[in-house]
Amino acid sequence: MRTCLPIALAALLAATAAQAQEQRIDAPAGRAGEAAAAIARQTGTSIVIAEPDLAARSVPAIRGHYTAGEAVRRLARAIGARPVAAGGSGWRLVPDPRPAQARRTLARPPARRAAPVAQPPPGIGKTPIIVQASKRDMRLRDYAGQITILDGSSLSLGGPVGTDRIADRVASVTSTYLGSGRNKLFIRGIADSSFTGPTQATVGQYFGDLRLSYNSPDPDLRLSDMEKVEVLEGPQGTLYGAGSLGGIIRLVPNEPEPGVTSLSGGIGGSATQHGAPGADLGAVANLPLAGERATLRLVFDAETQGGYIDKPLLGESDVNRTRIYGGRAFARLDAGGGWTVDLIGLGQRTEGADSQYADREGEDLTRSARVTEGFDAGYVQGQLVVTGELGAIRLRSSTGVVHQELEERYDATRPDDPTRLFVQHNDSRMIANETRLWQPMEGRFGWVLGASFTHNRTRLTRSFEAAEALVTSTGVRNSVDEVTLYGEASYRLRAGLVATAGGRVTRSELGGEGEDVDRMLALMRAEVTAERHETVFLPSLSLTASALADTSFYIKYQEGFRPGGLAIDGEFVRRFRSDRTATFELGARHGRQGSGPFDLATSLAFTRWRDIQADFIDPLGLPTTANIGDGQVWTATVSGGVAVARGLRLEGGLSWNRSRIDSPRTLASTEIGQVPNIARVNARAGFDYQRSLGDGLVLTAQGWARYVGKSRLGIGPELGEEQGDYLDSALTVRVGRERIGLSLGVTNILDAEGNRFALGTPFEVGREQITPLRPRTVRLGLDLAF
Structure with a gap:
């Protein structure tokens, strides 16, 4: 006993000395519980957050050189808590009943060398939410527009997920359902077609600061080890340029943690009713390479999803x-002086063994x-990102290379004829750079100024495979070079009133040619493939008023566009023009999401x-693209949440759309008066629940239900099938500690069949084809962290 006392005293003194020393702290933005775990690992201390609702609150990044106590106080202040010492090397964060002003005065640490963090304006005792997708770190209260920020750990609760989880959480996001890696995403009522063709997507998708693709389908990347996902609604042409007519989706990965060695992962198995079993495996590793100067973060995912469609004629x-x-691999080098260099590589391969649509009549x-x-489907991307500070001005330069491939096979067998398979191959390559300077709006004025260059080339080829022969069909190549200058x-103007204006000038050089085109037809239409160019100016204006501390109103005008290109039309190729949107928007926000x-x-x-680009069926029964006319879209959205009890929060959302094509220019578009693939009403409701079970055990539960209203498949009488009008649902429960837990998830709880998408093969349009929901699926998983 006497020998134990000196040892204990020595340990206590050592722990106290360690706490008094400044250390490099790098806790990424996200949930407070995750930030506490990161600070505890980096300081060798213990941090416990007493209440689940405190642990679930969002906090900004905490980065810089601090003592352990200063880092804990910063975290406590961000969530409105009070740190209570627990032993010689630990803290317990409990709710602080004191007024916000008193918390800021007592908890404010001395100034330290750290990454700049935006300070809350006077009278607001909460750490402000920063909209990073604004490209200038703008406070949410000053941002004019609708944005949903989804917490990364919440998205991945219960196993690996893809873009479907975003659509499940945001009522205004919808998708086609041809299969993972080949879908098209839509936001609000801006949708063009059901097929993957030469048109650029109406939603801009980004990984960090680099777009995922130009005119290729959604790669459906796994949302593993994400800090957050930002969904911006409405055109974003001024800051994001072409292909953001409906909005953008930005994936923000967790950054490498300097000086930390960690490993986490999970494994799960699933059983699908009326179908085959599945399994998944994932791992995340954080590895220091040179002390705190260089760090590598590795992420791996593997998943097999059991099938559930039968083909009796094949006996399968x-x-x-x-x-x-x-x-993906994310390497970060701290170059000193506030400068960092990031090297990111990511890839994904998706293999669909067969189609996921069914016959309505069978x-x-x-x-x-x-x-x-x-x-x-295959996707590969590489990025080089340089970030630094020039006094109060910040700089970021992002350069990336993308290669995306998609090969699709469709049944093209005619009645009473031998079997025939239609094969379409889409190969897209992109090189892009964006460099921008910005000054956050910490006082009365904030700005961003940037330039970008994008080169994209897409090759679309088609063929028919039959038992007796291989017949090559007409193909097309499109290329675009874009040079852009933008600023905002x-x-x-006064306290609570912010005016914003911006503009973007884009010069596009367009080129392309047909492949396997009849020589005489090619000569007749030689002018179609000639190179051409266009210059577009996209302005934006907005005004935001903060009537109360937590309430903002805004009015906004924004434009977007997509360049034209070449499309296959029967046995030859023809040109389609660029299209453009102009949106007026009124909105309001109260409180902080979640x-x-x-x-x-x-x-x-x-x-x-104007000049809507859309797809329809050509005389040969193949998808083609044309400008179908002008149209208009009305959209109303509402979303919110309420804390009904300790640890329990209810949330919901509603999106209403009304569209009309009022100046049709093709025979196909005269058959429809609305934009395809967009339901009049989408609605969702959900809940989040956390409860401490004692002894470090925590129960976490999430559940949601989503109704998707009726919509029409596409343009023209051949694509007039109705789809939608179904209810989907899911529930996930996890029980465990921070480093180990068991989870149970159920999707499609009601085992509804539904019809997510009324297209399987374009060669059987007019017949009843449906894409049913995945039947009820139960997953059991285990997650571990070291």
């Missing part, structure tokens, strides 16, 4: 098994095809859409 069942393999979940359909600035007593966000937008 559960044919549509899908395998997904992917990962037995449930069956397809009367005599061929094996399916698809293969905000000025605080925290506080309640939060509410609502908007009303009107969009004028």
Whole structure:
């Protein structure tokens, strides 16, 4: 006993000395519980957050050189808590009943060398939410527009997920359902077509600061080890340029943690009713390479999704098994003086064994095809990002290379004819750079100024495979070179009133040519493939008023565009023009999303859409693209949440759309008066629940239900099938500690069949084809962290 006392005293003194020393702290933005874990690992201390609702609150990044006590006080201040010492090397964060002003005065640490953090304006005792997708670190209260920020750990609760989880959480986000790696995403009522063709997407998708693709489908990257996902609604042409007519989705990965060695992962197995089993495996490793100067973060995912569609004519069942393999490496070098260099590589491979659509008239979940359909999708991206500070001005330069491939196979067998398979191959390559300077709006004025260059080339080829021959069909190549200058600035006219204006000038050089085109037809239409150029100016204006500390109103005008290109039309190629949107929007926000007593966000937008690019069926029965005319779209959205009890929060969202094509220019567009693939009403409701079970055990539960209203498949009488009008649902429960836990998840709780998408193969339009929901699936998983 006497020998134990000196040892204990020595340990206590050593721990106290360690706490008194400044250390490099790097806790990424996210949930307070995750930030506490990061600070504890880096300081060798213990940090416990007493209340689940405190642990679930969002906090900004905490980076710099601090003592352990100073880092804990910063975290406590961010969530409105009070740190209580627990032993010689630990703290317990408990709710602080004192007024916000008193908390800021008592908890403010002395100034330290750290990354700049925006300070809350006078009278607000909460750490402000920063909209990083604004490209200038703008406070949410000053941002004019609707944005949803999804917490990364919440998205990945219960196993690996892709873009479907974003659509499940945001009522205004919808998708086609051809299969993982080949879908098109839509935000609000801005949708063009059901097919993957030469048109650029209406939603801009970004990984960090670099776009994922130009005119290729959603790669459906796994949302593993994400800090957050930002969804910006409405055109974002001024800051993001072409292809953001409906909005943008920005994936923000967790950054490497300097000086920390960690390993975490999970494994799960699933069982699908009426189908085959599945499995998944994932791992995340954080490895220091040179002390705190260089760090590597590795992510790996593998998943197999059991099939559930039967093909009786082939004597096969559960044919549509899908395998997904992917990962990324994120290396960061701290170059000193506030400068960092990031090198990021990511890739994913998706293999769909067969189609996931069924016959409406046959037995449930069956397809009367005599061929094996399916698809293969591959995606690779590399990034080099340099970030630094020039006094009060910040700089970031992002350079990236992208290669994306998609091969799709469709049943093209005619009645009473031998089997025939249609194969379409889309190969896209992109090189892009964006460099920008910005000054955050910490006083009355903030701005961003940037330049970008994008080169994209896409090759679309087609062929028919039959038992007796291989017939090559007409193909097309499109290329675009874009050079852009953009800028935006905000000025605080008075307390609570911010005006913002910006503009973007883009010069596009367009080129392309047909492949395997009849020589005589090519000569007749030689002018179609001639190179051409266009210059576009996209302005934006907005005004934001903060009537109360937690309430903002805004009015906004924004434009977007997509360049033209070449499309296959029967046996030759023809040109389609660029299209453009102009949107007026009114909106309001109250509270902070996911925290506080309640939060509410609502908007009303009107969009004028000119020269709409859309797809329909050509005389040969193949998808083609044309400008179908002008149209207009009205959209109203509302979302919010309320804390109904300790640890329990309810949330919901509603999106209403009304569209009309009022100046049709093709025969196909005269058959429809609305934009395709967009339901009049989408709605969702959900809950988040956390409860301490004692002894470090925490129960976490999430559940949601989503209704997707009726919509129409596409343009023209051949694509007039209705789809939608179904209810989907899911529930996930996890029980465990921070470093180990068991989870149980159930999707499609009601085992509804539904019809997510009324297209399987374009060669059987006019027949009843449906894409059913995945039947009820139960997953059991285990997660570990070291």
